[in-house]
Amino acid sequence: MKVISKWVLAFILLINCILLSGCWSYNEVNDRLIAISVGIDYIEKSEKYRVTIKAINAKPSESGVNIIPEVISVEGDGIFDAIRKSGPLLGKKAFWSHMQTLIISENIASKDMLNAIDFFNRDPEVRQDCTVYISSSTTAEEIIRLEANLQEKMNYNLNNAIKTQRFVGSFPALDLHEFIVRSMEDTVEPILPIIDFHSDGDLAPSLGGSAVFLKDKMVGKLSDNHTLFTLIIRNDITNPLLLIPINKENLEKDISKITLEIYKSKSKITANVDNEDIKITINTEIDAGIAELGTPIDFSKLEYTEAVKSLGEEEIKSQIIETVKRVQKKYKSDIFGFGKAVQISNPRLWKKLKDEWPDKFSTLPVSINLKLNITNTGKTMKSLGGSE
Numbered sequence: 001m002k003v004i005s006k007w008v009l010a011f012i013l014l015i016n017c018i019l020l021s022g023c024w025s026y027n028e029v030n031d032r033l034i035a036i037s038v039g040i041d042y043i044e045k046s047e048k049y050r051v052t053i054k055a056i057n058a059k060p061s062e063s064g065v066n067i068i069p070e071v072i073s074v075e076g077d078g079i080f081d082a083i084r085k086s087g088p089l090l091g092k093k094a095f096w097s098h099m100q101t102l103i104i105s106e107n108i109a110s111k112d113m114l115n116a117i118d119f120f121n122r123d124p125e126v127r128q129d130c131t132v133y134i135s136s137s138t139t140a141e142e143i144i145r146l147e148a149n150l151q152e153k154m155n156y157n158l159n160n161a162i163k164t165q166r167f168v169g170s171f172p173a174l175d176l177h178e179f180i181v182r183s184m185e186d187t188v189e190p191i192l193p194i195i196d197f198h199s200d201g202d203l204a205p206s207l208g209g210s211a212v213f214l215k216d217k218m219v220g221k222l223s224d225n226h227t228l229f230t231l232i233i234r235n236d237i238t239n240p241l242l243l244i245p246i247n248k249e250n251l252e253k254d255i256s257k258i259t260l261e262i263y264k265s266k267s268k269i270t271a272n273v274d275n276e277d278i279k280i281t282i283n284t285e286i287d288a289g290i291a292e293l294g295t296p297i298d299f300s301k302l303e304y305t306e307a308v309k310s311l312g313e314e315e316i317k318s319q320i321i322e323t324v325k326r327v328q329k330k331y332k333s334d335i336f337g338f339g340k341a342v343q344i345s346n347p348r349l350w351k352k353l354k355d356e357w358p359d360k361f362s363t364l365p366v367s368i369n370l371k372l373n374i375t376n377t378g379k380t381m382k383s384l385g386g387s388e
Contacts, residue, residue: 033057033070035094037101037147037158039140040079040116042108048075049116051082052141054148055094069148073141079119096125100159101147102176103133103140103195109211109218114183121180128177131162133195134211134218143195146203161207162193169231169240169262170224171207186354187340189213189333191230194221214333214358222327229316229323233267233282233336241291244312258308259292263375271341273349280338280366282320288312289376305374313372324366332358338366 033055041050052073072089076082087093099120108116120126135143150156165173171193174182182190191210198206210227212220222230231237242260264287272279290308327335339357343350353360 033090033092033094034098035096036069036099037103037144038099038120039103039105039135039144040108041105041139041141042111043075044107046075048077049079049082050075050141051079051086052144053083053086053090053094054144055090069151071145071148079116083119096123097127099127099130100157101133102130103135103143105135105140106211106218109134109192109213112216113213113218114180114216117176117180120176126176129175131159132174132176132179132192133158133207134192136194136196136209136221138197142197143205146197146205150204156204158195158205161205165193165207166238167240168207169228169237170209171227172210172231172236183213183216186357187334187343187350188337189215189335191222191227191335212327212331212333212335214331219333220331222323225319226323226326229319230327230335232265232284232286232316233269233320233324235265235267237262237265239263242288242312242316244308244315258290258312260288260312260374261291263287263289269337269341271338271345273342273346276349276353278342278360278364280341280364281369282324282336282366283369284316284320285371285373286316287373287375290374305377309372309374312374313370316372317368317370320368320370321366328362328364328366332362334358334361338364 035053035055037054039052041052042048043050050073052071054069054071057068057070070090072086074082074086074089076085083094102117102120104113104116117132120130121128133143147156147158162173165171172191174190174192179190179192182188190213192213193207194209194211196206196208198204208224208227210222210230211218212222228237228240228242240262242262243257244260245257265284266286267282267284270281270283272281324336327333334357338361339350339354342353
């Protein structure tokens with residue numbers, strides 16, 4: 001009996017090996033084009049969406065395999081409609097699992113952002129960690145085509161450019177999943193990087209500033225500088241530079257700016273609630289070093305280090321206050337997360353206020369506590385410009 005059972009088991013295993021081997025839904029790589037970047041524009045005249053897809057096509061060559069970008073633009077009544085129409089024009093069906101970049105034009109973002117990206121959130125093939133950008137003064141199609149041209153010339157792609165965000169600080173970095181989550185939350189609004197053209201003889205994509213959202217609509221823009229201080233408040237910054245203006249009266253030296261490199265930055269937002277009176281406090285501590293100095297200052301002398309520290313604290317605090325007030329008055333969009341602090345401090349009050357939060361947010365009193373630590377002066381205490 002045991003012998004028969006062993007033979008039955010062996011037979012079942014053999015059948016399973018035959019029936020379950022292989023991939024029932026596989027696609028040959030030669031039959032698909034890998035979509036890397038997608039741009040979405042809205043054409044007012046035709047009332048249609050224009051979808052531009054940059055795909056890569058691997059073609060054999062004498063030296064191995066050439067990765068050739070192919071770009072196609074298609075109009076449709078909806079995003080998916082246009083994508084389906086791209087198949088015959090590309091000659092192959094697009095494969096979405098390696099998508100890295102999604103660019104939305106400003107005219108779409110300012111009307112209904114979430115509906116525009118619904119397909120990319122809903123389709124199981126699309127990766128959710130692709131970076132989302134807003135094209136400002138130019139179309140998303142132009143950016144996609146420029147990226148494809150630069151890829152052929154110098155192997156450029158936007159996915160690598162966005163990785164420099166932590167060193168620059170002039171633009172945010174937000175993927176598709178994070179944007180959708182923050183858009184659906186009540187306590188903090190999303191911001192997205194703005195992409196444009198930069199012309200210095202040759203055209204190149206330019207990242208700088210941020211698009212401010214209120215729920216599903218873009219309501220305004222922040223400059224590079226305002227974006228930097230927004231990211232400091234949000235703890236979304238790692239290693240950028242801060243330029244601190246200094247004049248003769250402040251330091252008794254004829255110098256315009258000292259460049260500080262941020263090593264560490266930590267901000268904490270707290271809400272002090274008294275009935276329905278709310279006061280927001282931002283506590284920020286920054287560790288920074290002297291990155292560039294064009295004047296003969298000897299930092300072995302404590303008074304100069306303390307002077308730079310004091311001026312730095314004054315400048316950063318001023319910039320943070322200016323950024324907060326600008327967003328409060330102009331956009332009423334809580335991109336800083338003040339609502340989250342209120343929710344933590346008093347959940348019952350937050351439940352009462354959340355539906356009218358944009359108006360409440362715009363009038364909140366905000367105070368800043370800032371501490372700047374100068375922890376490093378580089379390899380030398382003195383400037384190369386000479387001595388006193």
